[in-house]
Amino acid sequence: MDNLRDELLAVFDAEYRDHLRAIRGIVAAGCPDARAVAEIFRRVHSLKGAARAVELPVVEGVAHTLENRLSTLLAAGSLPDAADLKAITDTLDEIDLLMTSAPPDTDVVEDVSVQVDNPAYVQVPVARLDALASAVHDLMSVADRHERLWGQVMDLLADQRAVMHAPEHMRADPVAEFARMTRRLMAVGRERELMAGQIDRALLRLGEEVHAVTLVPAESVFGSLAAMARRIAREHGGPEAGVEVHMSGMGVQTERRVMQALRDPVIHLVRNAIVHGHETRAQRLKAGKSERLNITISVTLTGVRLQVAVSDDGRGPDLRAIAARAAGQGLVHADAPLDARQLLARVFEPGFSTRGQADSLAGRGVGLSVVAEAARALHGTVRMEQRQPAGTTVTLTVPVSQRQRTVLLVENAGQTLGLPGRVIRHLLRIRREEIRMLNGMPFGVVPHPPDGTRPEIAPPAEEELVALVPLHAFVGDEDAALPVRDGAVSVAVMEVDGVRCGFAVERMLDVRTLLVSDATAVGLDSELVPGIAWARDDQPVFVLSPDRLFARWRLRGNAGVVRFSDVDSAAPIVPVRHAPLVMVVDDSITTRTLQKTILQSHGYDVCLAVDGEEALALLQQSSRHVDVVVTDVEMPRMDGFGLLAAMQADPHLAGIPVVLMTSRDDGDDVRRGMEGGARAYLTKQKFDQGELIDTIRGLL
Known part of the structure; x- marks a missing residue:
C-alpha cells in the first residue's frame, strides 16, 4: 500500500502543479x-477530489473553501472583485506551501515536499510522444530490414551447403554457380553497409527524442517559489510585509536534472533578497519605490548555457560592510583598492556574512557559498551585480545539457580526447612494416571476421584497406606524423555514412561512460569539440564530433607528405632544457585547465593561479622566471588590471609581458589595459587557440 500511495502522490504532484499554473494564468x-x-x-474541484484520493485532507479542505466561494460567484453570475482574486491567490499560495513546506529553525530554506520529486512520473506533450513513437517505428523498420537481410544470408548458406554435400546435383556450371553466389554475397554486403548508416541515424534520432522527453519547463521547478517568497517576507517583516514576485522565461525547457539542481540555490537567493534587501514601507516610498519589495526570477537560454537570475529592487549590497568583513576575514588587504565587482565576488566565499547575528532566515553565512558550490558542481558560474538605480542581481550560468556517453579515451599530444563509441568499428595495432603505401598514402588492412562466420568454401574476399591519418593533424598540428610506439601504430577505425577512416593516436587509454557537457570554453574549436567531460578532477576530456572530423578529413584529401614519428625514441634524444614558462591566471577552473592543455600541447611549461593576488605572490616567490603572463580581467580579490598595475610597480616583474584575455571588449577597457602596460589584449568572443599561440610566440 505504501508503494501505491507513493505512486499516487507522484501523480498528484504533477497534477496539482498543472492546476495551479493554469489558475495563476487566468x-x-x-x-x-x-x-x-x-x-x-x-x-479547484478537480484538485479537491485528487487531494482526497491521495489522503491529503488539509489540501482538500483548503480547496473546498475556495470552491464554495467560487460556487457563490457562479450562482450570482458575478465576476470576482479584488478581494476574490486575492483569496484565490492566497489559496494557491497556501496549497503550494502545504506541498512544499520548509521546517522552522533551519539555516537553509529547503524544499521538503509531501512527495519529493518522484522521477517515475513526468508530464509529456502528446506531440512529443508521437515523435518518440515515430523514432521507435524507424528503428523497428531497420530491424525488420535486418531480419530480411539475415534471411538472405541463411538462404545463401543453405545453397552453399547443398553444393558442398551433393555437388553432382548442380544444374549449372560450377564456375557460374559460384559466380552467382558471389554476386548474391556482395549484394548482401552492400545492403549491410547501407543499413549501418540507417541504424546509426535511427539510434541518433531515438536518442534525441528520448532526451527531449526529459526536458521540463522552468515553471515546473520554480513556479512555487512565489508562494514561498511571500511566506518568507511575512516571517521576516511581520504580517503586513509583502513581496511581489515576477517570473520571466518560465517556458524555457532544459534537462530536469539540471533545472532541479538549481532549485535550492535559487531558494537561497530569494531568501537573501528578502532578508538583505528589506526596507520599511516609509523607506521605500521615500526612495521613490513601490510599497513592496519586487523580486524577479528570470530564466534564459544563451547558446548552450542556461542562465537563472534573481533580481530585487531592495537596498542593494552594502559595499563598505562587505569590504570590512572581507578584510576582517583576510580575504583582501585592508588598503587594497577594490572595485564593486571584486568586492561582490567575496560574498560567495565560505563563511562570509555581513550580518551581525544569525537567525532562522538569514542563516550563518553559508547560503551564498552553497550557491557557488552548486554552480561549480554543474561546471557553471555565479555572479552578483548592483542594479541601477537600486537593488541586486545574482546570475547563475550553467551548461544547458549534460549527457552520458560511451567514449574511447585516447592520448593526443598531452590531451585526452574522447572518440564516440557509436562510430568505432575496429581498434587496431598495425606494425609499421605492415602498413601499405598506395599513391603515397598509408593504408592498413582491416581483419576479416573470425573463421566460421563466413562460408568456408567461398572465394577469398578482397582485402579491406582503410586509410590511415594521424588524429593530431586535425586536433593540433596539420603537419603531424603517424605516431609509432613499440614499432606499431595504434588506430581507431571509425565509420560515418558508410565511409571508414583509421585515425592513428599516440595511445589508447580506456573505454568509459562519461557525463558530457556542451563545450563553450575559451579557445576550443566548438565545431570539432562540441562536448567536454571530466574523467578526473583536473583533466578534461575533449569529446570529438565524428561528423566534423570526417568532414575535415575529406576536405584535406591527400594533401601533405606522410611521415612517421617514433614516440618512444623521441623522448631520450631531446636535450634537457626548460621550455618557456607561461602563467595562466583565471578564476574558472575550466578555462585554466583548457588553456593549460592548449599551451602544453604547443611545448610550453605552464603554472596556474586562481586570481591576481595568488599570481602576484607566485611571481614574487617563484625560483623560476615566468616568461609570459596570460590573465583574465574579471577575478576575485585582485583582477587583471590590478595584477598588471602591481607588476608594473615592481621592477623585478615589470619586464614580464602580460596578455589580458577577457570577455570585456569595451574600448575603454582595451585602452585601460594597453595604457596600463599590457602587451596584448585578446577578447574571448573572438579568441581561438591559434591567436593565443601566435601572440605568445611574438612576445617571446
Missing part, C-alpha cells in the same frame, strides 16, 4: 469573464 489575466470563473472552479 488570475493574471484578471479573470475577464464567466468562462474564466468556471474554469477556475473546475480546476
